[in-house]
Amino acid sequence: MKYLVTALSLFALPALANVPITGTVEAKCVIQTTKDGVYGNPIASKLSTTPADGGVLPVIRFDVSLADSYTANITHPTSFSTSPTLNDTVAWTGSTSVTQTSVAGMSGYEAAKVVVENTTIFDLTLAGSTWFSTASSATYGSSKPFVGGVYTALVQASCIAK
Numbered sequence: 001m002k003y004l005v006t007a008l009s010l011f012a013l014p015a016l017a018n019v020p021i022t023g024t025v026e027a028k029c030v031i032q033t034t035k036d037g038v039y040g041n042p043i044a045s046k047l048s049t050t051p052a053d054g055g056v057l058p059v060i061r062f063d064v065s066l067a068d069s070y071t072a073n074i075t076h077p078t079s080f081s082t083s084p085t086l087n088d089t090v091a092w093t094g095s096t097s098v099t100q101t102s103v104a105g106m107s108g109y110e111a112a113k114v115v116v117e118n119t120t121i122f123d124l125t126l127a128g129s130t131w132f133s134t135a136s137s138a139t140y141g142s143s144k145p146f147v148g149g150v151y152t153a154l155v156q157a158s159c160i161a162k
Contacts, residue, residue, distance in 0.1 A: 028066040029124070029159035034059040034131060037155065039138075044145030048137040057133040059099060060157045064124045071160045072122040076136050077153035084149035088141030096120040100131035124159075132157075 039047040040054025049055035062072050076094025080086075098110040103126050114121045124130065134155045140146050 028064065029070045029161075030063045031157050031159055032061045032063065034061045037134070037136065039136075039151060039153075041146070045140045045143045046137065047146065047151060049135055050137065053137075057099075057135060058155055059131055059133050060155070061129055061131050062124065062157075062159060063129045064127050064159075067127040068123075068125045069162055070124045071162065072124055072130070072132065073119055073156075073158045073160055074122075074132055074134060075119040075156040076134050077138075077155065078118050079153065080138075080151050081154050082150065082152040084147040084151075086140065086147065088144055090141075091139045092118070092137070094118060094134060094136040096132050096134045098122070098130060099133045102128040102130070106130050 035056065035058060037049045037058030038056035039049060040051075040056075041047055042053040046053070047055075049057050051057065060074065062070075064070055074096045076092075076096060078092045080090070095115075096113075098107070098113075101107055101109070105126050106128060109122045109124070109130060112123060122130070122132070136153060136155070138151075138153070
C-alpha cells in the first residue's frame, strides 16, 4: 500500500490558481482643446486658419504633471476628414507654435521644436501647461475655386512618453 500511494503521488496534478493584479494609472499628460479652428476663405482657391485670411487658429493645451517625461506631437492636416467631392489635388501647408505657457522656462519649447514632415515635436521638459496653435492652409488645384460645402480637417495631438 505504501508503494501504491507513492506511485500515485507521482501522477497527482498540482492545484493551480490565477490571481489577478490590477492597478490604475492616472494620466500625467492631458490634452485639451482650448479653441476649435475655423477655415477662412480669403480667395476662392484657398482655405486658411490664419486670422489675416479670416480663419481661426485651433488652440490645444497640454497639461503635464511629470516633468521631462513626455513629448507633444502635433500634426497639421494633409487631407480633409470631410468635404464635398474634389476632382483635383489639394496642396497643404501648416505649422504649429507655442502661444502661451504657465511657466516662464517653457518659452524655450518654440526654439527647440523639431519638425518632421507635417508633425511638430516639442520636448515637454517642465511640469505645467503649454498652449499650442496650429496654422493650416489648403490650396485647391491650379487656383481652382473650392466647391461649395463644409470642409473639415483634423489636427492630431498626442502626448508620447519618453
